[in-house]
Amino acid sequence: MDAAARDAQGGLEWRVTVQEGASVTVEHEVGVVARAWRWLLACMAMVWSRVVGFAWKVWRIAADDPRKAVHGLKVGLALALVSVFYYTRPLYDGVGGAAMWAVMTVVVVFEYTVGGSVYKCFNRAVATASAGVLALGVHWVASKSGELEPVILSGSLFLLAAAATFSRFIPTVKARFDYGVTIFILTYSLVAVSGYRVDELAALALQRLSTVAIGIFLCLAVCVLIYPVWAGQELHHLTTRNMTKLAAAVEGCVEDYFAEEAARPAQAKSDGYKCVLNSKASEDAQANLARWEPAHGRFGFRHPYSQYAKVGASMRGCAYCLEALSSCAGAEMQAPEHVKRLLRDVCTKVGAQCARVLREASSSVATMTSSRTLDFAVADMNTAVHELQGDMRSLPSMLAVKLAETSLMDTMPLLTVASLLVEISVRIEGVVDAVDSLATLANFKQVDDDDDKKGETEMMKVHPLDEPDTDGASPENQMTRV
């Protein structure tokens, strides 16, 4: 693999330079010049290793998600296209110096996701038009008032800017029109104030508006037509990815807890819940932008993006409990191994069933189908939980019979883990409920698998979902999967 080869190479270079840097030993008999030379070499080696390290990091960003590099090229392309207005005589004669506004629009409006770009384009267009009209009106009034003109213009600017700036603190405005408010103030001040010195203000405003429209058109065309990145799809993938990570983490945490001290793995698998804990901000942002996107693929016009945020919240509820559980696995006070062994099998089973439910739910969201398999998985999970509760109930008598010397206190940490596991299963049902609402709201296809087909689809489903907790999975894979 290309990436692997480069990895090895990059790692080697790094190692060589570090050795060189460490080779600066103090030898008193060597002259000052030689020492200075060595010092210089060491410095250069360090700088070089830093440069290589940085380049490697940058390369990883692009290799992990080539769409980011494509986004850069798209912006470059849009700017190159818009600059044609300057180089082509007929076009330049049409718009003149106002071509500047088209360039400016492309630079500030082009966002990574289609939703982001549409949000900014819409805000910019509406704010420019409304502020322009308002400014022309105020300017007309002011021009009739003779001496008072600067006072009226400045006064209206002061009041409007203050009110508009304050309106950004209103949550609804902040979420949907934040950028529009900035552009409103900007356009109003430019038109109203510069109107004091410019004669043909209406023509100027119209020219500006038309060049802004050109910029918006170009930007949206490039953004939507060339490898578009949809905020809705990003949100969708984030949700399914987090759900499979959570599944792996539930399983991993339980396994970690019951593993022998020596055999305990390096936590990579069970750490997935941390992504879930910290994903609120990006979920909210993407749900906010996705609302601006037109229908695309299987995402309809009024796709219930806000329900994804609710699914995310229920997953975080799960992750909180999981965090407590995983800290139990790392705690000082542990139940003795022979006590742990009494609940090991049933706990592992509950963990595996919980993970299965989450994976089924994730697969249901990913494929946008709802099948009865999920309900079966929930039923199986509940059976396993009841079994665990039964075992917990009979634990004291088991202990009394088998191991008379073990005090109840020894079982405490184990019982806490078991109770947390029960609580986690309750919260996973909450996740399933949220996914069910999503299925209803988004009209997921109903897959009525009869018993013969069931086994088959299950096979198909389990396979692609065994791996995706490798995270670094390139987004193309995710795109083709959905």
Add this chain to the structure above:
Amino acid sequence: MDAAARDAQGGLEWRVTVQEGASVTVEHEVGVVARAWRWLLACMAMVWSRVVGFAWKVWRIAADDPRKAVHGLKVGLALALVSVFYYTRPLYDGVGGAAMWAVMTVVVVFEYTVGGSVYKCFNRAVATASAGVLALGVHWVASKSGELEPVILSGSLFLLAAAATFSRFIPTVKARFDYGVTIFILTYSLVAVSGYRVDELAALALQRLSTVAIGIFLCLAVCVLIYPVWAGQELHHLTTRNMTKLAAAVEGCVEDYFAEEAARPAQAKSDGYKCVLNSKASEDAQANLARWEPAHGRFGFRHPYSQYAKVGASMRGCAYCLEALSSCAGAEMQAPEHVKRLLRDVCTKVGAQCARVLREASSSVATMTSSRTLDFAVADMNTAVHELQGDMRSLPSMLAVKLAETSLMDTMPLLTVASLLVEISVRIEGVVDAVDSLATLANFKQVDDDDDKKGETEMMKVHPLDEPDTDGASPENQMTRV
């Protein structure tokens, strides 16, 4: 109080209109006109009630934090000042049409906090200057190449824009220079591309740079000199406020759990931990901006703002556990009251001691002093925790003696709560450790209170910290407090 009076008035208006809206009863004998009239009235009443409701919400935002309204006025003032460049003949002759850039700079650079404004000003200044110089250089090269000029200009624009846009995905660049990259692309494209049509490009670039400088100067002057809002102080207050909220929540959750079913309060107090769970994004953003701020008040030049984020992370660790604890209080399966009573006193004591430690830590951060009281509080908390652990250990024998009919299963929920409480106390020690590092890094004043003074300062400290979980506390109070 003015606000209370308006509250009552606003509430009243609302209620009146709702009654009006509900009074539309269907009376078949009444004519169509009368019905239409009523319908119209109901509609108007509804619109009016919505307007009043919205106005009331907006008023609450301003009343809760008047600095937001002041911010609006500051932006208005800065714009009115900068518009003077248009109205005053000598000034306008100096800068000409480029005055537009001063207006534009003020609009896009003015942020709520000083840190935000400095960040944007710095980025804008450096990016404008560097992109301008680079564009002039490329333009000079291109002008020597004759026919190829548009190709070189567009090609360089494409490459630079693509590279710069991609660089925004590098985390360090994103965090510190995101805005600068946008401005870099913007300036480069404007100068390089419009240079194709403009003759005195250097003069144009210089004029633009000087007007941007004027805008930056005005913006910073208004932002810093008139009621400045410091991101560092906001972060500081957010941290202490969250800590006291967490203290109230620990106490509240334990009380909720042990309260009689009927006497259970309305959760307001114990819900404070939810703010802590969701504050990561704003903490990170503020820590990021605070880095740009000059020394002010007791916040030195290199105040360790990133340590606040660590304190926040440790508090969130606490809040995760608290979330699990509070879900135990609301769970279906509960230990019987007579079993709960066995651990009630000791659990309540642990909860109170945990809250005391958090309050002491919060007060230590708020006053930027470190006193031994905190260590005493931690010691007391640990004593209480040991007592709880002892009681947990002796619970089975207590049960066996007193209440032979109670099975061990009944005690399970109670034991889970107790274990979680122990875990919470462990995590609170983590918070204290993070606060200690903060105290070291930020050189908190050492207060060596001898035993006589100790009681006194404790009295003083407990008083202001009894209330701040009212959240809506106006920020002036917080400012004067610190």
